[in-house]
Amino acid sequence: MSFYCRAVHYAPASWSQSRRRGTVAVGTSRLCTRPSKRNDMKTNDSRNHCRWSRHGGLVLLIAVAAVSLVAARRPATSLPGMSGWVVVAKSPTGDDTATIQAAIDSVARTGGVVFFPPGVYRHKGLVGRANVHLQGAHVASVKLDYTPSTGDGITLVPDPDNFMISNLTLTSSGRSSGWGLRADGGTHRSLWIEKSKVGGFENGILITNALGVSIRQCRIGHTHPTNPKGIGLQLGNGRNVGGNGVTVEDCYFSSLDKGIVTYAQACLVSRPIIELCHTGIETHGTTSVVAPWYDSTTDVAHVSVQPNTVGGGSSGTGVLLLGYGSSDWKLQFGGEAERRRSVILPERLDFSPGDDNRRPRGIMLGSVVIDREGVIHARDFKKLAD
Structure with missing residues (x-):
């Protein structure tokens, strides 16, 4: 079964609500939705776009977490380079x-x-x-x-x-x-x-x-x-x-x-x-x-x-x-x-x-x-x- 992606406004929802609606959250503002019968004719490009969107969101979250960890470990004992x-x-x-x-x-x-x-x-x-x-x-x-x-x-x-x-x-x-x-x-x-x-x-x-x-x-x-x-x-x-x-x-x-x-x-x-x-x-x-x-x-x-x-x-x-x-x-x-x-x-x-x-x-x-x-x-x- 294929998926397609659509942009939506983020709104908190429980996991059970997401399951009932047939949606899975990716990132904070993009959802992947289980298609209806009239969307079965979506092209391979759409399927690939959805797959890359999900993977891209995961990679982005990992990158942000890594940057945050590095920043937290950096000692705050120096000032930015400043003359004088x-x-x-x-x-x-x-x-x-x-x-x-x-x-x-x-x-x-x-x-x-x-x-x-x-x-x-x-x-x-x-x-x-x-x-x-x-x-x-x-x-x-x-x-x-x-x-x-x-x-x-x-x-x-x-x-x-x-x-x-x-x-x-x-x-x-x-x-x-x-x-x-x-x-x-x-x-x-x-x-x-x-x-x-x-x-x-x-x-x-x-x-x-x-x-x-x-x-x-x-x-x-x-x-x-x-x-x-x-x-x-x-x-x-x-x-x-x-x-x-x-x-x-x-x-x-x-x-x-x-x-x-x-x-x-x-x-x-x-x-x-x-x-x-x-x-x-x-x-x-x-x-x-x-x-x-x-x-x-x-x-x-x-x-x-x-x-x-x-x-x-x-x-x-x-x-x-x-x-x-x-x-x-x-x-x-x-x-x-x-x-x-x-x-x-x-x-x-x-x-x-x-x-x-x-x-x-x-x-x-x-x-x-x-x-x-x-x-x-x-x-x-x-x-x-x-």
């Missing part, structure tokens, strides 16, 4: 220093991305260069582990313009006494560190001469609540350079002696979380702090305003503190000059004016303070001239 991208492959020796450094040096010639697939990459110190972006697959899945017990994880060359880090963790299994990232040569223009974590080192990030630097959504610190030590982020060296135009946004600092130390001018610290630190933010420059959060373990100072020592002198500075929401008043000033230059607008006035009539607590506009009772504390009032 280098994908790091782990070294079989267990020391990835040379492999990572070669990728950095290669990308630095033209500028681009060094990409890290998920994994732990052990190294003995890396040199970061201008126009290089170290990018991981995810901060939780990519670790650059510095194994020595001293020294710095990544050291930037002088003037490393446009150096970037994102979506990875800088860690030190050797518990190094150095910095996770160190930049202290030349001027550091347009550095960007985002969605990354620095831990295991005694200190986090040092940028001595920042110019237009952004550090966002990072976690810096340790997990040693009984022994907080080190500095999470330091801007400037306090001697001859401080920096200018720095943004620190939505970062978490934990288990440190000091979360942030800054000598920079025009420094914005927005929504920091400070936990298990002795001092949250120590500023020697001109710093604006917006909506900070502290826990009760920050025992020395939430914000410490100290003189600017850049250039060898000691000049007064101040802080603009907006949304200070602590029920406790842990603000520290190096002297009266720092106090008079500071402006503090609390999120709420939970704290009392305190017992020190010379330094009452409240909305602080330099030497003028408005406490929660609405009392204005000032040395004197002077009428404006007509």
Whole structure:
């Protein structure tokens, strides 16, 4: 008995229904139908066409299945060929220093991305260069582990313009006494560190001469609540350079002696979380702090305003503190000059004016303070001239 083929729209049907209708599905959109008597005169070409159609559909299904299996077995550890991208492959020796450094040096010639697939990459110190972006697959899945017990994880060359880090963790299994990232040569223009974590080192990030630097959504610190030590982020060296135009946004600092130390001018610290630190933010420059959060373990100072020592002198500075929401008043000033230059607008006035009539607590506009009772504390009032 012969068969002929006709194209139909696919509709699901049970096997029993197919048998009753005298049809057998081939592929997804073509059916072979048992002929009626008036179709007995179909030519051999029709019979051959049907036979080849059935065989062709079977071959097509096998080919698709084979391609799917090959694609599933192919490791997803590389990116499509793209100019400016280098994908790091782990070294079989267990020391990835040379492999990572070669990728950095290669990308630095033209500028681009060094990409890290998920994994732990052990190294003995890396040199970061201008126009290089170290990018991981995810901060939780990519670790650059510095194994020595001293020294710095990544050291930037002088003037490393446009150096970037994102979506990875800088860690030190050797518990190094150095910095996770160190930049202290030349001027550091347009550095960007985002969605990354620095831990295991005694200190986090040092940028001595920042110019237009952004550090966002990072976690810096340790997990040693009984022994907080080190500095999470330091801007400037306090001697001859401080920096200018720095943004620190939505970062978490934990288990440190000091979360942030800054000598920079025009420094914005927005929504920091400070936990298990002795001092949250120590500023020697001109710093604006917006909506900070502290826990009760920050025992020395939430914000410490100290003189600017850049250039060898000691000049007064101040802080603009907006949304200070602590029920406790842990603000520290190096002297009266720092106090008079500071402006503090609390999120709420939970704290009392305190017992020190010379330094009452409240909305602080330099030497003028408005406490929660609405009392204005000032040395004197002077009428404006007509």
